[in-house]
Amino acid sequence: MRSWIDQGIEITEGPSLSVVEQLVEAGQPFWLDIENPTDEVIDRLAARLALHPLAVEDSKQFGQQGKLQIYGNVAMIASFGLDEERRQPVEVHCYYTPGFLITLHRAPSPALDALRREASVRPLLEAQPIRALHRLLSALHAPFPAFVLGLDERLDALEQRMLREADDDDLTELTAIRHQAASMRHILRPGRELAARMPLVMSLPGATPDTQLYVEDFSDELQRVVADLTAIEERCITLLGLQASLAGNHLAVVSRRLAAVATIFLPISFLAGFWGENFNVLTGTFEKGWAAFLILSVGLNVACVLVTVFVLRRRRWT
Numbered sequence: 001m002r003s004w005i006d007q008g009i010e011i012t013e014g015p016s017l018s019v020v021e022q023l024v025e026a027g028q029p030f031w032l033d034i035e036n037p038t039d040e041v042i043d044r045l046a047a048r049l050a051l052h053p054l055a056v057e058d059s060k061q062f063g064q065q066g067k068l069q070i071y072g073n074v075a076m077i078a079s080f081g082l083d084e085e086r087r088q089p090v091e092v093h094c095y096y097t098p099g100f101l102i103t104l105h106r107a108p109s110p111a112l113d114a115l116r117r118e119a120s121v122r123p124l125l126e127a128q129p130i131r132a133l134h135r136l137l138s139a140l141h142a143p144f145p146a147f148v149l150g151l152d153e154r155l156d157a158l159e160q161r162m163l164r165e166a167d168d169d170d171l172t173e174l175t176a177i178r179h180q181a182a183s184m185r186h187i188l189r190p191g192r193e194l195a196a197r198m199p200l201v202m203s204l205p206g207a208t209p210d211t212q213l214y215v216e217d218f219s220d221e222l223q224r225v226v227a228d229l230t231a232i233e234e235r236c237i238t239l240l241g242l243q244a245s246l247a248g249n250h251l252a253v254v255s256r257r258l259a260a261v262a263t264i265f266l267p268i269s270f271l272a273g274f275w276g277e278n279f280n281v282l283t284g285t286f287e288k289g290w291a292a293f294l295i296l297s298v299g300l301n302v303a304c305v306l307v308t309v310f311v312l313r314r315r316r317w318t
Helices: 017-026 039-049 053-061 110-118 121-127 129-141 144-165 168-202 211-278 290-314
Strands: 002-006 011-013 030-035 067-071 074-083 088-096 100-105
Touching (some): 002 017, 017 030, 017 039, 030 121, 039 053, 039 100, 053 074, 074 110, 088 129, 088 168, 100 121, 110 129, 144 168, 144 211, 211 290
Antiparallel strands (some): 067 074
């Protein structure tokens, strides 16, 4: 477990819960971040800060979708950041009041680490707490547009390769891109509905007339990301259909060529069997059969090949 607290004067690594309790009693705003908290730590934190049992249960389990719930004067927000190196979502549970901000997450969050270095959240929490919350959530979601752009560029390159020559590796990569887009869209989609829950948002502690503007801005960002992810999914489905069509065309070409070869050898086989069974001109002595061999055997076979190829080309079967 790793934790730190920003209390304005300094950032303290690994603070004790007694420090948190003193800050709450003194009414001093703070931002507490805990990575990979244990159930015991969550229970002790909930007891000291009077967090709702339902919110505590969600934070123990994680695996939530994006959501906003208000329990008394504490808002619980489940949001997501992005680990850009592993390209995996990072679930973050945020407890918010005008007096404190607590973030809990299982995996490292580069966005929260960047905010800590900037030291931009704690001053806003004291002056304009809703702006501090907006700054935090916007920073968590900031990497997603670049992630979507990366998926789109991978699809562009994949489409060009598939048009030249598709293989199983391309199909595997296409399926992986579709899965990534679908999973990201699934976890981000509930967050874009914040604007539709404006009465609940306006009941947030510390809400001001400008709160609606911040919420609409955040919701618009998520809507654009979700729309782009949906477009990528649809494009993947289209490319899967294209790959199936190209594979079918390749199979048809191979089958047509095999049929052409079989058609060429069919009359040759008939001639060989017919002359071999009914006439001894071709099966007599080799010296006396040169003329017959060249005319009846080689000549007829060549003529059959030429006629068959001519007919196939006229009917565009090759």
